[in-house]
Amino acid sequence: MGAEGQSGLGFISVLMNWLTSLPTAALLLIVLVVVGSISVLLYLLINRQVGDHREHAGMAAAAYMTALGSLFAILTGFLINSEYSTLRDARQIVGTEAAASSRLASATEGLPSVDGSAIQVRLGRYLRDVSTDDWEALADGDAQDSPAFLSLRELQSTVFSISSRPYVPAATTGAMDSAVAELTSSRRDLISLASSEMPFQLFALSAIAGLALIVNAMFVALRTGGGTAYVAVGIIVIVALDLALILGISAPFRGPFVVDKGPVQSMSEEVLQGVYLPWVGPGSTIATDAGTCRADPRGCLTIEAGDSIQLGALLRVGADSMGIGRDSRRGIDLAIDYLDAEFDGAPGMLMGHPVAVVAADDQCSAEGGREGAERILLGSRMVAAVGTSCSGAALGAAEPIFSRAGIPLMSAQNTAPGLTSIEKPGSTYARTAPNDLIQGSVVADFVVNGLSAKTVSVISDGTVYSEQLGQTFVDRLGSIGATALPTVIAPKGSDFSAIARSIVESGADAVYMPVNSPVCEDLMDAIAETPGGGGIAVVTSDACVNSDVVSSAARVNAYASGPDITALGKKPFYSEQYEKAYISTFGGQPLSVWNTSAFDATNLLFDSIQRIAVLGSDGSISIPRSALIEAIRVINGYRGVSNQMVCKPTGDCAQSATIAVYRAPFWPVGPSAAISEPVFSKTETLAAVVARN
Structure with a gap:
């Protein structure tokens, strides 16, 4: 085809794109004006040419009315059916896309919450890009460079990365991969529909048939001296309406009969607001604008x-x-x-x-x-x-x-x-972090039942943490038949040798010291250097469970309480992803719990x-x-790595905790972390502890 032919086709394509982008009223008005104008010109021409032969011409035209009307109806009916089928298919694909999105979001329920959130965030972003930018991109033919194309690729990458991990159940992997495949297929089908164009030659043939029908009607009208002109006018309107309808439904992503993006918009809002997140759900979403x-x-x-x-x-x-x-x-x-x-x-x-x-x-x-x-x-x-x-x-x-x-x-x-x-x-x-009402109660149970202690010395460093955990311990100790000696306040810089001597001389079976570092190691060192200090059980708490305290703890008969992080090893996300990343990034075992x-x-x-x-x-x-x-x-x-989170209005998100007690030097931090095992472990709910108190 020569350059002139290419130029002509380009002009026709631009013209058709412009027409199919118009709103309904504008498109109908333009088609009516064009068809009406052509009809008026044809009427003037026919009226001049026919002259005194109107009767004969009219009789001949009447014989063709049925044939021309049928031809126009067949051509436009075929086009309308074909283009409406495209529009209907596009609507079905959008519905399929929304349904696949719902299945993907639901399939993430069995994942660790951080993974489920990662997938749903990317799904919501893809759906948002589809609903805000994709129709225009599909209409313009550049869907491969649209934001939705890029966000779908990111969603695919994230889903396939997570679904391939060993800790993801096979059923979850299958459901997620299937849903993503359907999303991808739906988008491919939409792009294919958007790239298909109405055959211009067939549309032109329909327009010519319509104009022929109008001309024929004019001959009939001239035969009666204009008495039946309203028939010709009616045919003009019908032809214009049919042609406008064909143009209107031929572009499903622009113009008056655009595909409804409502299903995708609704899914986008629901996913972004957390409707499909197990820790949020439909009743707790927060709509913002x-x-x-x-x-x-x-x-x-x-x-x-x-x-x-x-x-x-x-x-x-x-x-x-x-x-x-x-x-x-x-x-x-x-x-x-x-x-x-x-x-x-x-x-x-x-x-x-x-x-x-x-x-x-x-x-x-x-x-x-x-x-x-x-x-x-x-x-x-x-x-x-x-x-x-x-x-x-x-x-x-x-x-x-x-x-x-x-x-x-x-x-x-x-x-x-x-x-x-x-x-x-x-x-x-x-x-x-879990409320110390749980830790204090569990440690008191261990001291009485695990160490068989009857009398316990209690040390506080004067901080809020130390005083409140110590008091919780004392309260629980008294309720299970043991005695706590008066609490000794030992802030940083105290005479720890004198405090250590008083502990040993008190005759206590154990000392409970929920203190912060460096009071932890200073007091442990002092106890180790005090005659008789090796015979007393030294029990401390999570604030002392860090790698810098282990060497001092190993000098005495030391125990430490805190979250049972050995349970973390039973969580595949921790053992297969998090722990490896921690060691790789920071070059060693965790410094604390x-x-x-x-x-x-x-x-x-x-x-x-x-x-x-x-x-x-x-x-x-x-x-x-x-x-x-x-x-x-x-x-x-929320299924976190450390705990399952249920956030209450008071601020507590950890509603239960498994508290473990470790014996030095086998604490869950420091050189023996990899082989540490608790000597005591107990799970309590905050509600149960509060009710018991």
Whole structure:
């Protein structure tokens, strides 16, 4: 075909695309005007040419009316049926796509929550891109470069990566792979339909047949002197309507009869709001939009395209921290790494934005908590924070500062009961660490039943954590028939040799010391150096379960309590993904028992942000602060690495805990971590402990 032919076809294609993009009224008006104008010109021409032969011409035309009418009806009927079939097929494919999306979302229910969330976030993003951009891309013929094409590819990659892991059940793998295959097939079918064009030659033939029918009707009308002109006018309107209808239904992704994207839009909203997340569900979703931001009493933070999402980390990371805050920071970093559903050593993106960690030291004190909170909240760009490490840095310190600012503070280590003893109006605090009401009760059971102790000396370092855990222990001890001696206060810098002598001389069967480092190791060293110290059982708590304390613990008959992390090895995600990533990234075993709790705390915040953020067309996101707090509060059944999370209005998310007791040197941290086994382990629910008290 020559250049002129190609140019002509190009013009026809542009003209048809323009016509099929018009709204119904405009398309009908244009076709009526064109057909009517041509009909008027033909009428004038026929009226001049026929002259006195109207009777004969009219009789001849009447004989052809049925044949021409039938020809026009056959041609347009074929086109209408063909193009409507395309439109109907497109609607069915969209319905199939929505159904496959629902099956994929439902199939993730059996996955670890962090994996289920990763898939559903990408599914929601794909459906959103389909509903906002894909129809235009399909209409323009560039669907291969559309946002939906890229997001589908990311969804496929994530699903296939997760489904291929050994810990994923075969049924789940099959269901997810099948659903993704159907999504891919549906999109391929839509692209195929969008690329098919109505045969222009057949449309032109139908138009010519219509004009022939109009001309014939005019001959009949001229025979009667114009008395039956209304018949010709009616035929003109019918021809115009038929041609307009054919044009209108020939482009399913543009124009007046576009395919309804409602099923995909509905699925997009449901998936993004968490309807299919087992820990949220239909009854706890939070719908947000631009109006939500304007009405939020705590305000709304907008993060422009390309800007980072700021996450605070208020942890004990000073020179004397002995690893307790550093280990939580490692959990945070691993959560950021896993935003792309892979532990690949590279930070992932949260809703298309990098995550920047703003860190401060809580100094394990109220003053440090306040100073760190104010440093992190300097300015107004903070989204949420993980912290504190020490309960005393939160209670009456960092917690009220974050609450007044309307910014979530999620702790992975705070265990003091006083932080969540009552529901505080306006509080933004929550924690993934288990309440010490559980730990104190379990350890008292161990001391009495495991060590057969009748009299126990109790040591406190004066911190909120130490005082409240010690009191919980004492309360439980008295209820099961043992005696606690008056609590001795031993803050950092005390005369530990004198305290050690008083412990030995008291005649106690055991000493319970729920203290922080470095009081842990200083007092253990003093007991080891005191005559008779080797005969007393030294029981400490989770704050001392870090790698820097193990050497001191090995010098005495030491036991330590805390979350039973040996249970983590029974969780395939931990053993096959998380633990390997931790060792590979940081070059050794965990420093404490809190890194997985920090991983979960960070992911709970990420999950909540993704469910309520308002997406801007320019790549920005807006976060209504009150909605973010509410999104955290509705979490019910999040299967974390450290625990299953059910977040209550008081802030407690760990509603049960398995507390283990380890004997030194075989603690779950340090050189013997790989072979450590608890000498005692018990699971308690918070509700049961509270009811018993």
